[in-house]
Amino acid sequence: MPTVEAEIVIPRPAAEVYAAAKDLEGLAPYLKDVKELKVLEQTPERSVSRYLAVAMGKKVQWTEVEEWDDANLRNRFYSEEGDFDKYEGTWVFTPEGEAQTRVKLTLDYELNLPMFGALLQKLVKKLMQENIEGFLQGLKDRCLAGA
Numbered sequence: 001m002p003t004v005e006a007e008i009v010i011p012r013p014a015a016e017v018y019a020a021a022k023d024l025e026g027l028a029p030y031l032k033d034v035k036e037l038k039v040l041e042q043t044p045e046r047s048v049s050r051y052l053a054v055a056m057g058k059k060v061q062w063t064e065v066e067e068w069d070d071a072n073l074r075n076r077f078y079s080e081e082g083d084f085d086k087y088e089g090t091w092v093f094t095p096e097g098e099a100q101t102r103v104k105l106t107l108d109y110e111l112n113l114p115m116f117g118a119l120l121q122k123l124v125k126k127l128m129q130e131n132i133e134g135f136l137q138g139l140k141d142r143c144l145a146g147a
Contacts, residue, residue: 001086001108001109001110002108002109002110002121002124002125002128003106003107003108003109004106004107004109004125004128004129004132005104005105005106005107005132006104006105006129006132006133006136007102007103007104007105007136008102008103008133008136008137008139008140009096009100009101009102009103010100010101010103010139010140010143010144011099011100011144012099012100012101012143012144013095013098013099013100013101014073014093014094014095014101015073016101016143017093017101017103017139017143018070018073018093018101020139020142020143021075021091021093021103021139022047022066022068022075024037024039024047024049024066025037025038025039026142027138027139027142030138030139030141030142030145031134031135031138032134032138033053033054033055033131033134034051034052034053035052035053035054035059036050036051036052037049037050037051037052038050040063044068044070045067045068045070046065046066046067046068047065047066047068048063048064048065048066048080049063049064049066050062050063050064051063051064051082053131055124055127055131056123056127060082060083060084060111061082061083062079062081062082062083062084062087063079063080063081063082064077064078064079064080064087065077065078065079065080073092073093073094073095074090074091074092074093075090075091076088076089076090077089077090077091083111084109084110084111085110085111086108086109086110087107087108087109087110088107088108088109089105089106089107089108090104090105090106091103091104091105092104092106103136103139105132105135105136107128107132109128111124111128
C-alpha cells in the first residue's frame with residue numbers, strides 16, 4: 001500500500017492550528033482539489049464527512065471518519081466508503097515554541113480504479129503527494145487568513 005507524507009510549519013500556536021483543522025467546513029474553501037466537503041456527523045471526538053475531489057479530470061468521492069485527540073493534538077482518519085480501496089492516515093500537530101506549529105500529515109491509500117490502470121500508479125502517487133501538500137498549504141492559508 002503506498003504511503004505519502006508531508007510537513008509544514010505554520011506560524012500560529014498549536015491549539016489554533018489544530019482548531020482550524022478540526023473545523024472541516026471552514027477549511028474546505030482553502031482546499032483547491034476538494035470540490036465538495038459536507039460534514040455529516042460531528043462530536044468533539046469524531047466527525048464524519050463526505051468528500052468530492054477531482055483527480056486527472058475524474059471525480060473521486062469518499063466518506064471519511066476523523067477521530068480527534070484534543071489532549072495530544074492528533075487526528076486519525078480513515079475512509080468508510082468511496083472510491084478508495086484504502087484511505088487512512090494521521091495528522092500530528094507539534095508546538096514549536098509558543099507561536100509556531102509543525103503539522104505532519106501521513107496518508108496510506110490504495111486506489112485501484114479502472115481509469116488509472118497499473119501503469120499509472122506512479123502518477124497516482126504523485127497526485128496523492130500533491131493532494132496532501134495542498135491540504136497542508138490550505139490549512140496554513142486558513143490560519144494566516146485569520147491572523
